[in-house]
Amino acid sequence: MSEVDIDDPRRCQGIRDGRQCLQRALEGRTKCAVCQRSPEGAVRNFMLTKWRDRIQRLSCNDSVQSLRDEVGTLKMLLETALNRCQNDDDLYINSTQIANLAEKCERAVTSCAKLEKSSGMMLDKGAALQIAGNIVSIIGEFVKDPVIIDQIGEAIVERVLKVEFKED
Secondary structure: OOEOOOOOOOEOOOEEOOEEOOEEOOOOOOOOHHHHOOHHHHHHHHHHHHHHHHHHHHHHOOOOOOOHHHHHHHHHHHHHHHHHOOOHHHHHHOHHHHHHHHHHHHHHHHHHHHHHHHOOOOOOHHHHHHHHHHHHHHHHHHOOOHHHHHHHHHHHHHHHHHOOOOOO
């Protein structure tokens, strides 16, 4: 390896000891053999590859448009912050962090509900009753006793009406 002039365009682009390397870059490369194998470059390349792979996995995930994991994580963080408080002073000292986490939870829950509603993942009472009617129709194809069909239909509707539906 040979040192090159500071202005030489073939000078290694690597950084050593806080300064640009003074060695000549390998043919067709931007760094010398030492800088090419340097731990900083290897770590940086490893982290870039790792992040790129993670972004790829997350963006291709079927639940990419769901915020449920984020809501769960925020709720766990809020619970942990509250559990750390042993007395009123701890609660007061951590009140800003707790309030911020509570606000983030509320925003994530609201966003999650909006996203699920806009993507058709949420049922309103009318849609649930329509599904119940379809189920009763299917049962009617196999059960010929109209009294039993009515009883099944009433039981299904009763259960659907007991479910709590959130309105906007």
